[in-house]
Amino acid sequence: MTIQAARPAPTLTTSMGGERMTVAIGGGWTIHASREMEDLLIALKPGVSGFVTIDMSGVTHLDTAGAWLIHRLQGDFEFKGSRVEFVGLSDKFKSLVGEIESHHPPTWKPRIRGRSIMGLLEATGRQMVEIGKDVVAVCHIVGSLAVVLSGILVNPRRLRGISVAVQFDRSCIGAVPIVALMSFLIGGIISQQGGFYLRTFGADLYVVDLAGVLVLREIGVLLTAIMVAGRSGSAFTAELGSMKMREEMDALHVIGLRVTEVLILPRLLALMIALPILAFIADLSALFGSGLVTWAYLDIPPQIFMQRLNEAVTLETLWVGLLKAPFMAMIIGLIACVEGLKVSGSAESLGLHTTLSVVKAIFMVIVVDGLFAIFFASVGI
Amino acid sequence: MREAGEQALKPGQRSEIEVLKARGVTVGFGDKLVLENLDLDVYRSEILGFVGGSGTGKSVLMRAILGLVEKRAGKIEVFGEDLDKTSPEERAGIERRWGVLFQQGALFSSLNVRQNIQVPMREHMNMSQRLMDEMALLKLEMVGLPRDAAEKAPSELSGGMIKRASLARALALDPDLVFLDEPTSGLDPIGAAAFDDLIKRLRDALGLTVYMVTHDLDSLHSICDRIAVLGERRVLVTGTIDEMMQVDHPWVKAYFRGERALRRAEQDEV
Numbered sequence: 001m002t003i004q005a006a007r008p009a010p011t012l013t014t015s016m017g018g019e020r021m022t023v024a025i026g027g028g029w030t031i032h033a034s035r036e037m038e039d040l041l042i043a044l045k046p047g048v049s050g051f052v053t054i055d056m057s058g059v060t061h062l063d064t065a066g067a068w069l070i071h072r073l074q075g076d077f078e079f080k081g082s083r084v085e086f087v088g089l090s091d092k093f094k095s096l097v098g099e100i101e102s103h104h105p106p107t108w109k110p111r112i113r114g115r116s117i118m119g120l121l122e123a124t125g126r127q128m129v130e131i132g133k134d135v136v137a138v139c140h141i142v143g144s145l146a147v148v149l150s151g152i153l154v155n156p157r158r159l160r161g162i163s164v165a166v167q168f169d170r171s172c173i174g175a176v177p178i179v180a181l182m183s184f185l186i187g188g189i190i191s192q193q194g195g196f197y198l199r200t201f202g203a204d205l206y207v208v209d210l211a212g213v214l215v216l217r218e219i220g221v222l223l224t225a226i227m228v229a230g231r232s233g234s235a236f237t238a239e240l241g242s243m244k245m246r247e248e249m250d251a252l253h254v255i256g257l258r259v260t261e262v263l264i265l266p267r268l269l270a271l272m273i274a275l276p277i278l279a280f281i282a283d284l285s286a287l288f289g290s291g292l293v294t295w296a297y298l299d300i301p302p303q304i305f306m307q308r309l310n311e312a313v314t315l316e317t318l319w320v321g322l323l324k325a326p327f328m329a330m331i332i333g334l335i336a337c338v339e340g341l342k343v344s345g346s347a348e349s350l351g352l353h354t355t356l357s358v359v360k361a362i363f364m365v366i367v368v369d370g371l372f373a374i375f376f377a378s379v380g381i
Numbered sequence: 382m383r384e385a386g387e388q389a390l391k392p393g394q395r396s397e398i399e400v401l402k403a404r405g406v407t408v409g410f411g412d413k414l415v416l417e418n419l420d421l422d423v424y425r426s427e428i429l430g431f432v433g434g435s436g437t438g439k440s441v442l443m444r445a446i447l448g449l450v451e452k453r454a455g456k457i458e459v460f461g462e463d464l465d466k467t468s469p470e471e472r473a474g475i476e477r478r479w480g481v482l483f484q485q486g487a488l489f490s491s492l493n494v495r496q497n498i499q500v501p502m503r504e505h506m507n508m509s510q511r512l513m514d515e516m517a518l519l520k521l522e523m524v525g526l527p528r529d530a531a532e533k534a535p536s537e538l539s540g541g542m543i544k545r546a547s548l549a550r551a552l553a554l555d556p557d558l559v560f561l562d563e564p565t566s567g568l569d570p571i572g573a574a575a576f577d578d579l580i581k582r583l584r585d586a587l588g589l590t591v592y593m594v595t596h597d598l599d600s601l602h603s604i605c606d607r608i609a610v611l612g613e614r615r616v617l618v619t620g621t622i623d624e625m626m627q628v629d630h631p632w633v634k635a636y637f638r639g640e641r642a643l644r645r646a647e648q649d650e651v
C-alpha cells in the first residue's frame with residue numbers, strides 16, 4: 001500500500017454504429033482527476049442519436065465524483081431524447097452507482113452577484129438603519145445600567161467589587177507602563193519640535209507653556225483614551241463576543257443573572273476609574289519627558305522649567321483635562337459592550353465587531369473631545 | 382488510491398491489511414499520563430467502534446493519531462507510513478486520504494455549509510465551480526441534510542445537523558479512512574439509526590475504513606465489525622460484540638452487560 005499509487009488517467013472514446021452510439025469509459029474516474037474528467041465530458045457533445053450505450057468495462061477506479069459525472073452524462077443524453085443503457089459495470093462499483101442514483105442534486109445554476117446603483121443605495125440605507133440600531137442599543141444598555149445602578153444604591157452588596165477590581169487590574173495597572181512610555185515620548189517630541197521653532201523668535205522659554213498647556217488640556221487624556229480604546233475596548237468586545245458565541249450569555253440569562261450587572265457594569269466602572277488615573281500618569285510622564293528634552297536640547301535647567309510651568313499652568317488646566325476622562329471611558333466602554341453583544345455565531349463577525357468597536361470608540365472620543373473644547377470655550381475656561 | 386478488487390469486501394470477510402497501526406503510544410498533559418504504551422490496529426474496510434468511560438482519552442488518542450496532540454513515545458503508522466517520518470508531501474497525501482468528524486463538529490463558522498464542504502476540494506483538487514457545487518449538494522443529500530441547509534451558516538444549524546454537515550465535509554474527498562468522534566450523540570434514535578445505516582452503506586459503497594468513537598450501544602451492535610475498549614490508559618480488549626460479552630473485566634462487563642445493555646439485548650430477542 002503506497003501513498004500515491006500511479007493512478008490510471010480517465011479515458012473516454014466514442015464510436016457510432018448506425019443508430020447506436022457507444023461511449024467507452026475507462027481508467028480511473030476519481031476526484032483526483034476531476035479536471036481531466038470534466039474536460040473529457042465537455043469535449044463530448046451529446047448529439048441526437050436514438051440509442052446510447054455507456055460501456056464501463058474499462059473503469060478501474062471509481063468514486064462518488066466519477067460516478068456523479070457519469071450519472072450526469074447519462075442525464076444529458078436522456079435530456080436530448082436518447083435511450084441510455086449501461087454495460088460492463090463491474091460488481092464492486094454497483095453499490096456506489098446505486099448510491100449516487102438515489103440522490104439527485106438540483107440542476108446547477110451559477111450564482112450571479114448583482115452590482116448596481118440600486119445596490120449602492122440599498123447598502124447606504126442599511127448602514128443608516130444600522131446606525132439607528134446602534135443608538136437604540138446604547139440607550140438600551142444605558143437604561144438597564146440605570147436599573148442596575150439604582151438596585152445597587154438600595155443594596156450596595158450587589159455591586160461586584162471583585163469583578164471591578166479584576167477589571168481595574170487589567171485595564172489600569174496593566175496599561176501603566178505603555179501609557180507612561182508613550183506619553184513620555186510625546187512630551188519629548190512636542191518640546192523638541194516646538195522648542196526649535198520658538199527659538200527662531202528667541203522665545204525658547206515659551207516651549208514650557210506650549211507643552212504644559214497642550215499636554216494637560218488635550219494630549220495627555222486624548223492619547224490615553226485612544227490607547228485604552230485599542231487595549232481594553234477591543235478586549236471587552238472580544239470577551240463579550242466570544243461569550244455570546246458559546247451561549248455563555250444565554251446561560252447567565254437562564255440562571256437569572258443580568259448581563260449588564262455581571263459583565264458590563266464592572267467593566268464600565270473599572271474603566272471610568274482607570275482612565276482618569278492613567279491620564280494623570282500620562283500627564284506626569286509627558287511633562288517629565290518635556291522637561292528632559294528642554295534641558296538637553298534648549299539648555300533650560302529643571303529649576304527654570306518648574307518655575308515657568310508654575311506660571312503657565314494652574315490646577316484648573318489639569319482639571320480641564322482630567323474631567324474629560326470618565327466621559328471618554330464611558331463612551332469606550334459602552335461602544336465596546338454594544339459591539340460585543342452584536343457578535344453573531346461566526347468567527348468573522350467577532351473580528352468585524354472588535355475592529356468596529358475600536359474604530360468607533362476612537363472616533364467618538366475625538367468627537368467628544370471637540371464638544372468639550374466648545375463647552376470650555378463658551379464657559380470661558 | 383485503493384486498489385481494484387478491494388473496493389467492496391463482502392461482509393464478514395475481513396481484510397488483514399492494517400490501515401492504522403499504533404504501537405506504544407504514550408500521551409500526557411503536564412505530569413498526568415492520559416495514554417500509556419497503547420497498541421491499536423485498524424484493518425481496511427472495517428468499522429471499528431471505540432468505547433471507554435468519559436475522560437479516558439478517546440478524543441485524545443484520535444487527536445494524537447491526527448498529529449494534533451504531541452505524543453511522548455510510540456509509533457503511529459497510517460496507510461503503512463510512519464507519521465513521524467513522512468515528508469511534507471507524503472503527509473499532505475495522507476491528509477487527503479483521511480476525513481475527520483470532530484466531537485463538536487468544528488465547522489468553519491464564517492463559511493456556509495456548502496462552502497464548508499468545498500474547502501477540502503478547493504484546497505486539494507482542481508475542479509470547476511459547477512462540479513464542486515454539485516458534489517457539495519450530493520454529499521449533503523447523502524448525509525441526509527435538507528437541500529436548503531446548503532446556504533445556512535453553521536450557527537443556524539441544530540446539533541444533529543452540525544454532525545451531518547461535518548460528516549459531509551469529512552467525506553468531501555472520498556477518503557479511505559474516516560475518524561468519527563461520537564457521531565450519533567445528540568441525535569434522536571431514528572436519526573442515529575439512519576446515521577449508522579448511512580455509515581454502513583458508505584463503507585459498502587466506497588470501501589471506507591471507519592474509526593468511530595461512540596457510546597451508542599445500538600451502533601456497537603448494529604454496524605461495528607470490531608470493538609476496542611479504552612481503559613487504564615491503554616486498549617483493554619478488542620473483538621467483536623459477541624466476544625465483548627464474554628470479557629470479565631469489571632468495566633467491560635458493566636458496559637456490555639449492564640442494565641441498559643441487557644434491556645437492549647432483550648429487545649433484540651423479541
Ligand SMILES: Nc1ncnc2c1ncn2[C@@H]1O[C@H](COP(=O)(O)OP(=O)(O)OP(=O)(O)O)[C@@H](O)[C@H]1O
Binds near residue numbers: 415435438440441484
Ligand atoms: N488540552 C488538554 N490539557 C490537559 N488535559 C487534557 C487536555 N485534553 C484532554 N485532557 C484530559 O485528558 C483526558 C481525556 O480526555 P478526552 O477528551 O480524550 O476524553 P474522552 O475519552 O474523549 O471523553 P468523552 O467521552 O467525554 O468525550 C481528560 O482527563 C482530560 O481532562
Ligand SMILES: [Mg+2]
Binds near residue numbers: 484
Ligand atoms: Mg471525547
